[in-house]
Amino acid sequence: MKRNVLIIGAGGVAQVVAHKCAQNNDVLGDLHLASRTIAKCDAIIASVHDKGAMKQDGVFQSHAIDAMDSDAVAALINATGAQIVINVGSPFVNMTVLEACIQTGAAYIDTAIHEDPGKICETPPWYANYEWKRRDACAAAGVTAILGAGFDPGxxxxxxxxxxxxxxxxxxxxxxxxxxxxxxxxxxxxxxxxxxxxxxxxxxxxxxxxxxxxxxxxxxxxxxxxxxxxxxxxxxxxxxxxxxxxxxxxxxxxxxxxxxxxxxxxxxxxxxxxxxxxxxxxxxxxxxxxxxxxxxxxxxxxxxxxxxxxxxxxxxxxxxxxxxxxxxxxxxxxxxxxxxxxxxxxxGSQGISYTAGVPPVAFAMLIADGTYDKGTMMNVEELDPKPLFTLLDTIGLPTRVRDADGDRAWNAN
Amino acid sequence: MKRNVLIIGAGGVAQVVAHKCAQNNDVLGDLHLASRTIAKCDAIIASVHDKGAMKQDGVFQSHAIDAMDSDAVAALINATGAQIVINVGSPFVNMTVLEACIQTGAAYIDTAIHEDPGKICETPPWYANYEWKRRDACAAAGVTAILGAGFDPGxxxxxxxxxxxxxxxxxxxxxxxxxxxxxxxxxxxxxxxxxxxxxxxxxxxxxxxxxxxxxxxxxxxxxxxxxxxxxxxxxxxxxxxxxxxxxxxxxxxxxxxxxxxxxxxxxxxxxxxxxxxxxxxxxxxxxxxxxxxxxxxxxxxxxxxxxxxxxxxxxxxxxxxxxxxxxxxxxxxxxxxxxxxxxxxxxGSQGISYTAGVPPVAFAMLIADGTYDKGTMMNVEELDPKPLFTLLDTIGLPTRVRDADGDRAWNAN
Missing domain, CATH: 3.30.360.10 (Dihydrodipicolinate Reductase; domain 2)
Structure with a gap:
């Protein structure tokens, strides 16, 4: 089933996410890109069209949003019909965006842990300070939330x-x-x-x-x-x-x-x-x-x-x-x-942005097809990795293994 | 003859100049210290009194001044009866302070070349860009101006x-x-x-x-x-x-x-x-x-x-x-x-400020006693150095010589 996607953020990683979503808009649905500065969203969407990245004709719209405002994010989710939110904005907005997903039922994906602008390196484990406090709420609402779904973490x-x-x-x-x-x-x-x-x-x-x-x-x-x-x-x-x-x-x-x-x-x-x-x-x-x-x-x-x-x-x-x-x-x-x-x-991005931006699109595609749509909050190691590796072998980040038997593709015999 | 001194500036070098003038106020006359921030002047004068640095009872007054304003500096020279101005303010104010000296007839001493805030390392020789252009005016007015009279230059x-x-x-x-x-x-x-x-x-x-x-x-x-x-x-x-x-x-x-x-x-x-x-x-x-x-x-x-x-x-x-x-x-x-x-x-200062601040006071003392009061603009090498070395041997910066004959005081036999 195709699902509409709302991307939050318009930095280097968002550029990669936008291109990858466009390349796979036959699996995903309408695409929406929102950040504080709409001009940055417009520039990314223009680069998508410049590269002819949309796999098939479809919607790709920009929006201005203050992602610190949970209600505004929820309203945008409802207005766009987004069923998957890929949050690649500043790490300061995770909790407000997650809250909007719990409120609306949309699936949530991010690539970095929540941070408080005034604090650095809080008490470990960091996830327990913010995200995991909302695990029960996700389960109760049947909301799929995949945390840290970039490259590292991810x-x-x-x-x-x-x-x-x-x-x-x-x-x-x-x-x-x-x-x-x-x-x-x-x-x-x-x-x-x-x-x-x-x-x-x-x-x-x-x-x-x-x-x-x-x-x-x-x-x-x-x-x-x-x-x-x-x-x-x-x-x-x-x-x-x-x-x-x-x-x-x-x-x-x-x-x-x-x-x-x-x-x-x-x-x-x-x-x-x-x-x-x-x-x-x-x-x-x-x-x-x-x-x-x-x-x-x-x-x-x-x-x-x-x-x-x-x-x-x-x-x-x-x-x-x-x-x-x-x-x-x-x-x-x-x-x-x-x-x-x-x-x-x-x-149009360098490799650091690429490795961070491709995986969350793979997760979105695996939520869209039901594989990873578990209706609860998870860190990536709690999911079976094989569907993820299989998909990434085809869309840009193949997984390899090196051990005493040599260096090979993860699924080589 | 005792001559009143006006010190411009209230930084680290000015602190040294103030103390050394105080220690020699039997040769110099009334002392005045002026900068944009009068509180800095007051703090320096307080430190002079804390150390009991005034050799004999005398005047040491603080003043607020915008040293970029030539007329204001001239007015302060006239009001204080200063006959010698020791300029240890920012290198941006040399020309306005020199102009005030030419206008009033006071002797001028500085320790660094004039600079334009918007330019760095102009065409050489640097003195020709600003100071030397006023050499004839100094000679015409009979004004003694000793340029670069700190340690280096000086x-x-x-x-x-x-x-x-x-x-x-x-x-x-x-x-x-x-x-x-x-x-x-x-x-x-x-x-x-x-x-x-x-x-x-x-x-x-x-x-x-x-x-x-x-x-x-x-x-x-x-x-x-x-x-x-x-x-x-x-x-x-x-x-x-x-x-x-x-x-x-x-x-x-x-x-x-x-x-x-x-x-x-x-x-x-x-x-x-x-x-x-x-x-x-x-x-x-x-x-x-x-x-x-x-x-x-x-x-x-x-x-x-x-x-x-x-x-x-x-x-x-x-x-x-x-x-x-x-x-x-x-x-x-x-x-x-x-x-x-x-x-x-x-x-109360470190050695870098000390070496820069003691020499201009020696020059002031040698202007006060007539030795260096030549009524024109000079760089330091244009003056006979022996009176300077003799004075500095007693007030804090003795000169030494090392050559094939050994290491000794400059005037040792």
């Missing part, structure tokens, strides 16, 4: 589930490794909104080890990884959403997230942080102007979406999962490799 | 003159080396106003070599120096005021200025500059606020005057002068060494 949760199901009786550790071996050619840039990017790394690093939450500082723990395609790369123990659900579903396993950073990124980040330029608290200039330093840093950095045309190289994101099978120790690396240039050619 | 110009006069027939090169081997204990700080400090290093580096102006970029040319007390230190070819007068007075010599920088300073500077955070041109944040990045950097950095209590270590600033004497090649290093802690104990 695909990496499915990778962990697949490794556990297919290769082991017992899981002992899940190490998620995110390497961007691409080159944007600028002195320095973040790959998505600098304000959100830096917020990830200025607080405590939480990991789940030995059955408990452990804390570290950013860049305190680093390790070199040898990965398919991108080769040897250094990655650092980092805080990330998926650790906060995988630890609940695999409490006996250590769950860690590792983000790759070059020395140059770390140096720039360290200088800015030590000077106080990453602070979200305002300072006052000698002339009496009150200004948030982080917002000035954002203003001087490149717009991440401007990187796409010149971006070259590949990303490799995957899970190294260890455990036992029939009493023997086993390990498997489940991963995807994406190419920045290919992403730009297909949807 | 004492280093006198060091060059002394080396040339005392040790050689012909000068072939003058290398001024400024090393601060002190430690303020902060992650990063400039030693004076960050806005002025960074402006020195974001433009073209001019040096005078082979009888012509040469251009380099900042940090392009570095050299290790082995200096008295501070030992081996790396310094970089930099643009600086004194090169622009010494090259006119010693046109056959190469004239270069070398500023010491640690790798950490260079790294922080490089990151900030490459990101665009040192720009004096405004940017607009996502929220629509227009803000000059350099002013935000200034707002997050420590107030340089706050460094003084914890500052330890020494500065070494001097001239390595090479030439020939009776056909033989000779070289001599003329220098001063200052101690941050000693400076703080005496006048």
């Amino acid at each position: 695909m990496v949760n499915a990778f962990a589930r697949h490794a556990a199901d297919a290769y082991m009786d017992k899981v002992t550790s899940i190490d998620i490794v995110d390497i961007n071996a691409g080159n944007h050619g600028r002195y320095f840039s973040t790959n998505f909104d600098p304000e959100i990017n830096f917020r990830e790394f200025t607080g405590t690093v939480y990991s789940w080890q030995d059955g408990a939450w452990q804390t570290n500082k950013m860049f305190e723990v680093g390790r070199e990884w040898d990965l398919p395609v991108v080769g040897k790369q250094k990655a650092y123990l980092s805080g990330h959403d998926e650790v906060h659900s995988l630890s609940a579903n695999y409490p006996d396993a250590d769950v860690r997230f590792w983000m790759g950073f070059g020395d140059h990124y770390i140096n720039v980040f360290t200088v800015l942080q030590n000077l106080g330029l990453l602070s979200e608290q305002p300072v006052t200039t000698a002339e009496g102007l009150e200004v948030v330093p982080l917002k000035v840093v954002k203003a001087v950095l490149p717009d991440p979406s401007s990187l796409a045309p010149d971006y070259t190289g590949k990303t490799c994101i995957g899970d190294l999962v260890k455990g036992t099978k029939d009493g023997e120790e086993v390990e498997v690396f489940v991963y995807n490799m994406a190419d920045h240039k290919d992403a730009y050619n297909e949807v | 004492m280093v110009n006198a060091f060059a003159r002394h080396a040339a006069d005392a040790y050689m027939d012909k000068v072939t090169s003058i290398d001024i080396v400024d090393i601060n081997a002190g430690n303020h204990g902060r992650y990063f700080s400039t030693n004076f106003d960050p806005e002025i400090n960074f402006r020195e290093f974001t433009g073209t580096v001019y040096s005078w070599q082979d009888g012509a102006w040469q251009t380099n970029k900042m940090f392009e040319v570095g050299r290790e120096w082995d200096l008295p007390v501070v030992g081996k230190q790396k310094a970089y070819l930099s643009g600086h005021d004194e090169v622009h007068s010494l090259s006119a007075n010693y046109p056959d010599a190469d004239v270069r200025f070398w500023m010491g920088f640690g790798d950490h300073y260079i790294n922080v500077f490089t990151v900030l500059q490459n990101l665009g955070l040192l720009s004096e041109q405004p940017v607009t944040t996502a929220e629509g606020l227009e803000v000059v990045p350099l002013k935000v950097v200034k707002a997050v950095l420590p107030d340089p005057s706050s460094l003084a209590p914890d500052y330890t270590g020494k500065t070494c600033i001097g001239d390595l002068v090479k030439g020939t004497k009776d056909g033989e090649e000779v070289e001599v290093f003329v220098y001063n060494m200052a101690d941050h802690k000693d400076a703080y104990n005496e006048v």
Whole structure:
């Protein structure tokens, strides 16, 4: 059954979501795109038409919305007849958009955890602070809500589930490794909104080890990884959403997230942080102007979406999962490799936006056809990953496996 | 004859000037301190009294002034009966204060070249763009104006003159080396106003070599120096005021200025500059606020005057002068060494402010007693340096010499 889709947000990931929805509007129904600035929605929809991305004739409309206003979102869901909402707006709007879905019965999909603008790295598990408090309400209303359904979180949760199901009786550790071996050619840039990017790394690093939450500082723990395609790369123990659900579903396993950073990124980040330029608290200039330093840093950095045309190289994101099978120790690396240039050619975005934006469309398609329409709130590892991998093999993000038997497609014999 | 003094400015250097004038108010007369913010003047005068710095009972008054307003400065000169003006305000006010001196007949002393806020590193020689255009007017009015009478520029110009006069027939090169081997204990700080400090290093580096102006970029040319007390230190070819007068007075010599920088300073500077955070041109944040990045950097950095209590270590600033004497090649290093802690104990300031603030008071005393009251505009190397060295031996900045014959006081036998 076709279902109308409402996309919330008009940034780099929304651009990818819009293109992918258009490419699959024979499975999905009417498409709607809403953000605070309608001109950004119009620009995305224009790029969809420029690429001839609509698979078949259909509706793709833009709307202005304040997504912090639950009632306004609910009204837009009703007005558009949307049965699936893909929320790729700011992480500050998750709870109001989710509330609108509970109110209207629409399915809800997001790609990042809810954040309070005034807080950084709250008490773990993060999902328990906001989203999981509405789990019973979703179940009562029969609302399907799939949390963290981008790449990481998202695909990496499915990778962990697949490794556990297919290769082991017992899981002992899940190490998620995110390497961007691409080159944007600028002195320095973040790959998505600098304000959100830096917020990830200025607080405590939480990991789940030995059955408990452990804390570290950013860049305190680093390790070199040898990965398919991108080769040897250094990655650092980092805080990330998926650790906060995988630890609940695999409490006996250590769950860690590792983000790759070059020395140059770390140096720039360290200088800015030590000077106080990453602070979200305002300072006052000698002339009496009150200004948030982080917002000035954002203003001087490149717009991440401007990187796409010149971006070259590949990303490799995957899970190294260890455990036992029939009493023997086993390990498997489940991963995807994406190419920045290919992403730009297909949807006009760089690879980081591409990997985050394609999966939520796959989830929407699997809700539309009933496979994932469970009528309750779920994290991705709570769903059977095989339909997801099968679909993504055909729409842009194929899953691969590397273990003692070699490197191959996830479903190869 | 005692002469009343008006000090313009209320920053770190003004604090030193105020204390030193007070310590010598038997030679100088009534003291006056004026800046845009009268509270800053009051705080400095209070610190003078706290230290019991007034050598004898006398006047020390604060005034509010807009030093960009020549007529207002002239009125204040007349109202206070000031016969000497020590301008240690922003480098943007030199020309208006000089004009007020020409109008009233007061002697003029400054410690840094005039700057236009909207321009960086103009066409050399810099003095010809502003100050020297008023040389004839000073001579016609019989006004003594001593330009660049701090440490560098200032004492280093006198060091060059002394080396040339005392040790050689012909000068072939003058290398001024400024090393601060002190430690303020902060992650990063400039030693004076960050806005002025960074402006020195974001433009073209001019040096005078082979009888012509040469251009380099900042940090392009570095050299290790082995200096008295501070030992081996790396310094970089930099643009600086004194090169622009010494090259006119010693046109056959190469004239270069070398500023010491640690790798950490260079790294922080490089990151900030490459990101665009040192720009004096405004940017607009996502929220629509227009803000000059350099002013935000200034707002997050420590107030340089706050460094003084914890500052330890020494500065070494001097001239390595090479030439020939009776056909033989000779070289001599003329220098001063200052101690941050000693400076703080005496006048409540760190060593960088101390070395810049003591010399203009010595010049004022030598104008007051007639020695340097020449009734025209001069750069420091145009004056006989011996009275200056003799006075500074007693009031805080003794001059030393190191050459093939050893390391000794400038006037040792």
